[in-house]
Amino acid sequence: SRSACTLCPESTYQSERGAAAASECLPCDMGQNAPRGSTSSAACVSTTSCEAGHQANATQHCEPCPTGEYKLEGIGMCQKCPPGAYADAPGAGECQLCPPGHFQTIDSDRRSAADCRACDRGAFQPLEGMVGRQACLRCPRGRFGNASAVASEKGCPECADGTFTDTEGRDACDICPAGRRGRANVRLAEKRAVDGACEACPPGRHRASASALP
DSSP, X not given: OGGGSOOOXXXXXXXXXXXXXXXXXXXXXXXXXXXXXXXXXXXXEESSOBOTTEEEOTTSOEEEOOTTEEOOSBSSOOEEOOTTEEOOSSSOSSOEEOOTTEEEOTTOOOOSGGGEEEOOTTEEOOOSSOBSGGGSEEOOTTBOOOSSSOOSGGGSOBOOTXXXXXXXXXXXXXXXXXXXXXXXXXXXXXXXSHHHHEEEOOTTOOOOSOBSOO
């Protein structure tokens, strides 16, 4: 029965099924401890307390966490920075978050600020520590984004009179097509469609090429 299976002793682990004796439970490294019944070497942690950004090595001396990892003060091992953060030098006690206007891929090394990628033109991103390109929000209709790494919707300027964007995420505004001229002093809402930003040439007039000019 299940109750007849005995937990592996403290400071050991066993990741395979079918162990027949306590001798098949593998010991943690010297100076490490793990609770009874541990199933992975990851459960083995040092009993030596180290300052923040440091972990105990096999000889129980404290050494800096490698780049891309961090650790709080006390026992335990260094951990990889969480998604959306990075540690760009050894011995980090905490990770730095990617800044607004940026995002990090889930498979990033998390070792430097270069692992934080800028949102493309036509988008903005207002929060720290974001993961995935989908975190970048598209500039709304009637606006455009002509720079990358923009942190706020305020970084998406309004289209000028006689221009418009009828889709989100544009990096430039469209000009009025042939046969139309730009309207002056129009509201933002009207710059979200060609019919709001542009008007047809009146009788007796024409415009052969696209233009933003009235």
